[in-house]
Amino acid sequence: MRRITASVVGTFAGTALLVALKFGDGAPPQVASAAAGGVQPLAQAGTADPSATPVPPSHQPIGQSGAARPRTSKSNRQIASKPTSKPTSKPIRAVPTGTGGGSGLKTGTFAGAASTNQYGTVRVTVTVSGGRITDLQATYPTSPSRTAQINARAIPALRQEALSAQSAQVSTVSGASYTSASYRASLQSALSAAKA
Amino acid sequence: MKASDSPLRDPRVSDQDGRRLAPSPEAIASDHRDDAGNPLLVLILFWWALIAGIAVWWFDTPDRSITSAGAALTAVGRITGMIGGFVLIIQILMMSRVAWLEAWIGAHDLLRWHRKMGAYLFVMVIAHVVFIIVGYARTDRVSITGETWSMLTTFEDMISASVATGILVAVSVLAIRAIRRRMRYEVWHVLHLSGYLVLLLSYGHQFADGADLSRPGLAHWYWGGLYAVVVACLVWGRAVEPLWLNLRHRLRVVEVVPESEDMFSVHIGGRHLDRMDVRPGQYLRWRFLTVEGLWQSHPFSLSAAPSSRSLRLTINAVGGHTADLQYLRPGTWVIAVGPYGTFTADRRIQQGTLLIAGGSGIAPVRALLEEMPAGTVVIYRASTAADLVFRRELDSLAGQRGLRVVYVLGSRHDPGPRHLFTPDGMRDLVPDVARRDVYLCGPEGLISVAVKTLHRLKVPRRQIHLDPFEF
Numbered sequence: 001m002r003r004i005t006a007s008v009v010g011t012f013a014g015t016a017l018l019v020a021l022k023f024g025d026g027a028p029p030q031v032a033s034a035a036a037g038g039v040q041p042l043a044q045a046g047t048a049d050p051s052a053t054p055v056p057p058s059h060q061p062i063g064q065s066g067a068a069r070p071r072t073s074k075s076n077r078q079i080a081s082k083p084t085s086k087p088t089s090k091p092i093r094a095v096p097t098g099t100g101g102g103s104g105l106k107t108g109t110f111a112g113a114a115s116t117n118q119y120g121t122v123r124v125t126v127t128v129s130g131g132r133i134t135d136l137q138a139t140y141p142t143s144p145s146r147t148a149q150i151n152a153r154a155i156p157a158l159r160q161e162a163l164s165a166q167s168a169q170v171s172t173v174s175g176a177s178y179t180s181a182s183y184r185a186s187l188q189s190a191l192s193a194a195k196a
Numbered sequence: 197m198k199a200s201d202s203p204l205r206d207p208r209v210s211d212q213d214g215r216r217l218a219p220s221p222e223a224i225a226s227d228h229r230d231d232a233g234n235p236l237l238v239l240i241l242f243w244w245a246l247i248a249g250i251a252v253w254w255f256d257t258p259d260r261s262i263t264s265a266g267a268a269l270t271a272v273g274r275i276t277g278m279i280g281g282f283v284l285i286i287q288i289l290m291m292s293r294v295a296w297l298e299a300w301i302g303a304h305d306l307l308r309w310h311r312k313m314g315a316y317l318f319v320m321v322i323a324h325v326v327f328i329i330v331g332y333a334r335t336d337r338v339s340i341t342g343e344t345w346s347m348l349t350t351f352e353d354m355i356s357a358s359v360a361t362g363i364l365v366a367v368s369v370l371a372i373r374a375i376r377r378r379m380r381y382e383v384w385h386v387l388h389l390s391g392y393l394v395l396l397l398s399y400g401h402q403f404a405d406g407a408d409l410s411r412p413g414l415a416h417w418y419w420g421g422l423y424a425v426v427v428a429c430l431v432w433g434r435a436v437e438p439l440w441l442n443l444r445h446r447l448r449v450v451e452v453v454p455e456s457e458d459m460f461s462v463h464i465g466g467r468h469l470d471r472m473d474v475r476p477g478q479y480l481r482w483r484f485l486t487v488e489g490l491w492q493s494h495p496f497s498l499s500a501a502p503s504s505r506s507l508r509l510t511i512n513a514v515g516g517h518t519a520d521l522q523y524l525r526p527g528t529w530v531i532a533v534g535p536y537g538t539f540t541a542d543r544r545i546q547q548g549t550l551l552i553a554g555g556s557g558i559a560p561v562r563a564l565l566e567e568m569p570a571g572t573v574v575i576y577r578a579s580t581a582a583d584l585v586f587r588r589e590l591d592s593l594a595g596q597r598g599l600r601v602v603y604v605l606g607s608r609h610d611p612g613p614r615h616l617f618t619p620d621g622m623r624d625l626v627p628d629v630a631r632r633d634v635y636l637c638g639p640e641g642l643i644s645v646a647v648k649t650l651h652r653l654k655v656p657r658r659q660i661h662l663d664p665f666e667f
Contacts, residue, residue, distance in 0.1 A: 004315045011279065011320070012272075018250070019271045024260020118256070119407075144410040145351035146332070152350075153336065175266065175335035 029178040033113040033185050103131040103166070105194045112190030115182035119147050122182035126190040133166050136187070140179065150176050158183045167191070234300035242286065245422065249282045250275060252408045252415040266334030273327030274407065280320035281402055281419075283313055285426045288395055292426070293533070294433035302538030304662055311371070318368040321361060353400035360397035367391050382492055399423065438533040444468060447530040449484070450506055452522055455585040459556065460522045461499060461510045464530055470504035476563035477541065477635075480534030482509065484524060492517050493533070497560035497637075499586070501567070510585065512556035541567035543661055544633045550626050552646050553577065554638025557663060561637055562586050570598030573626050577604045577613065577642055608641070617645045619652045630655050637663035 105128040114123040120141025127135035136159045142148040154176035161170040168188040172180040253274055262268050290297065290306045290313075297306060333343035348354050367388055370376060376384055408415050445466040454460045466472075474480070479497040483489065494517065499510035513519040539560055549568050553561035554577035561574065574594075578584050584603060594601045602625065606613050615621040622629055630653055636643050643663065650660055 003312060004319075007316050008319050011276075011316075012323075015272050015275045018254065018275060019262060019268050022254075022257050022259060022262045022271065023268065024263065029261075030258065118258070143404075144407055145347075145354070145405045146407060149332075149336075149346065149350060174337065175264075 029117055029181045031115050031117040031178065031182045031185055033115045033189060105131050105133070105191065107131075108194065110190045110193040112186035112188070112193070115185040115189075117178040117182050119178050122179060122186050124183060124186040124190050126187065126194060128194050133163060133191075136162055138183065138186075140183075151179055154179045155183070162187055235305075238297075238300055246279070246282050248418060249278050249422075252418065253278060256408045256415070264335070266331050266336075268331070269327050269334060270331030273324055273329075273331050276320050276327060277324035277402075277406070278408075280317060280324050281398070282422070283317045283320060284395060284398065285422055287313055287317060288392070289426045289429055292429040292433040293437075293536070294429040295437060297429075297433075298536050299538075303536040304538070314368060314371055318364065321364055325361060351401070352404035354405070356397040357401035357405075360394045363390050363397070364394045367394070438531070441472075441533070442531050445472060445532075447507075447532055449524050449526055449528040449530060451526055452524050454522070455510060456583055458513050458583070459510060459585050460513065461508050462496075462521065462524060464507045464509065464532075465505065466507075469502060469507065472502060472507075472535075474498065474502050474507070474535040475540045475542070476501045476565075476567050477539040477560045478535040478537040479539075479560065480532040480536065483531040483533075484521065485529040485531065486520075486524070488517065488520060493531075494518065495536075497537075497539075498535075498563045499559035500563050510556065510559040510562070514556075539564070539635065539637065539661055539663060546631055546633045546659060548572070548628060548632035550629060550632045550634045551575070552634065552636045552638065552642075554642040555583075557637030557639070557642075558585060559637075560663070561635065562589065564635060565590070565593050565597070565599065568597070568599065572597075572599045573632075574599060574601045575604060575616070575625070576601060577638065579605065579607060581605060617649050619649055622649050622653060629653055633659045633661060635661045 107129050109125060109127045112124045112126065114121045116122075120143075122138060122140045125137045126133055127137075138155055138159070140151045140155055142151065154173040157173050158170050158180060162168065162183075168184050168191055170180065170184055170187070253271075257271065262271055287310055290301075290310045293303075301309075329340055329344055329347070332347070333340045336343060338346070348358065367390060370379070370384065370387055379387075402419070403409050403416070409419050410416070445468060447464050447466040450463040450465040452460055452462050476498060479495045481493045481495050483493040496509040496511055498507055500508040511518055511521055513522060537560075541564060547569065549572040551561045551564065551568070551572065551574045553574065558576060561576075565572070565574065574590070576584065576590070581603075584605075587603075590601045593599060604613050604616055608614065616625065626632065629650070632655075634650055634655060636646055647660065647662075651657075
């Protein structure tokens with residue numbers, strides 16, 4: 001019995017040591033935007049340049065760019081597009097040039113660059129109407145199950161926050177720092193495309 | 197290494213009778229030196245394989261990325277889970293009966309380690325479950341029951357993993373000695389075999405949900421490879437080797453001979469017995485194909501060196517099944533699995549030998565005697581002279597080979613036997629006992645008293661060779 005106690009206590013001490021060595025103030029999550037995928041306006045009523053908008057420098061691949069390979073889309077899921085709030089402003093679909101309001105965003109649907117972190121790839125597609133962000137869709141990793149569980153909670157929260165903030169300035173969802181960072185990066189590039 | 201390159205396999209060392217002759221003491225000593233490194237190799241491989249398993253987590257977790265209590269608890273849960281998964285497959289590997297493990301470590305030590313690591317495995321798996329649930333719940337800011345429910349309902353393979361945990365808990369509880377002793381061995385053994393289900397049912401969640409294993413990459417292949425090796429050993433040790441042995445030898449009962457009131461010998465014949473790789477002191481698991489015997493497999497030692505014509509087992513009629521075996525009819529088919537055990541002469545590290553036997557423990561000791569050098573002392577413990585078996589064989593072997601056989605009769609409370617198993621008594625009988633290898637086989641009480649005495653006489657632990665199996 002004493003041997004069992006010793007081996008269990010020893011294991012927990014060693015485990016605690018390993019975890020302590022990885023403990024810290026939180027290195028910024030490494031996310032990489034897939035430059036290869038580019039930013040492709042999907043369907044737009046405006047005159048946006050179809051060629052990719054450069055990804056903002058802050059979202060350039062950090063560390064090795066080899067990590068920036070997007071995952072196969074098999075484990076990615078498209079979030080259901082259901083606008084939770086109707087745009088308060090009048091529908092501006094009639095605006096021929098596509099720019100409206102003061103935001104400088106053109107009407108249309110714009111896909112952001114795929115942003116890859118160690119759990120997978122997040123890609124945000126933004127729908128702009130009348131200068132306002134009216135909808136956000138995202139593909140995100142759903143495997144393994146823990147990633148799916150975290151993203152099922154984080155993605156709607158991020159979407160909600162971006163819709164109300166009308167920008168990519170969304171705060172990190174607790175326990176989902178990687179997904180949050182990738183979401184911000186992809187959303188930012190989508191908005192850049194919408195502005196071009 | 198294996199007996200195949202030992203002197204026993206040398207055709208020159210068998211006489212016309214086909215009975216194998218004992219190798220010389222020098223040959224035994226050099227043979228043993230070849231063996232000595234193998235347990236060490238297994239031990240080193242074990243630790244490195246475990247380190248590599250956990251390193252998968254280490255390299256997947258960026259530095260300074262654990263910032264909250266929830267993340268720390270989750271990390272502990274992941275590490276304990278990997279240790280648990282690793283120990284589980286080692287537990288299965290140790291019971292795979294694959295020949296190289298049996299030869300390098302020995303069934304006795306494998307069983308001992310299997311028992312000890314069983315309790316450890318139990319703690320690791322429970323820790324994994326608790327730490328993961330609590331860690332996830334803290335990170336997600338939900339209750340523990342809510343998190344548990346969410347995991348059960350949304351995680352891939354989580355239901356089967358929970359069933360596996362339940363089976364593991366049940367198997368562990370049943371393995372507690374006090375509970376195990378209350379059950380019939382056959383029933384207990386069948387229940388314990390459900391441990392294989394734990395491997396089968398927990399496999400899925402490790403690869404579907406394990407953050408480090410679900411992604412394609414070296415970690416995935418490494419852990420998959422561990423599983424493949426263990427399953428291959430299991431199939432080899434539990435199916436291929438037994439099939440091969442029995443197809444080649446076609447064993448059948450030749451005759452049953454009473455040896456004393458309680459003990460009897462079963463002589464078993466078959467084809468190509470001279471090519472059977474079995475040594476005195478080893479045992480096989482025997483299944484006698486009668487109506488009742490079909491479902492039971494029992495380990496019995498050979499009680500004589502194997503000859504080209506027959507094998508002899510000597511059985512103490514204690515349980516219901518073993519008592520029935522004395523009515524075995526000649527011609528009954530026998531399925532044997534083995535041989536197992538390191539209770540063999542090649543494990544000697546000293547020139548001198550002392551053998552201590554009691555009850556049915558005389559069977560392997562009697563067989564071993566044929567390979568022991570002159571000057572060997574045998575202590576044979578029995579209550580009465582009527583309980584002694586092989587007396588004539590022992591006396592004639594003693595004469596031929598220059599051995600000394602000491603019969604110690606009487607109750608354990610009688611002064612004679614009591615004095616013998618004290619340091620003084622043992623030293624009186626065998627003055628140079630500390631420079632001898634000591635082989636012990638017999639009832640638990642006798643063995644524990646004898647081993648205690650040997651420890652007090654400073655007989656080094658590696659010179660003490662315990663009975664080949666304990667059941």
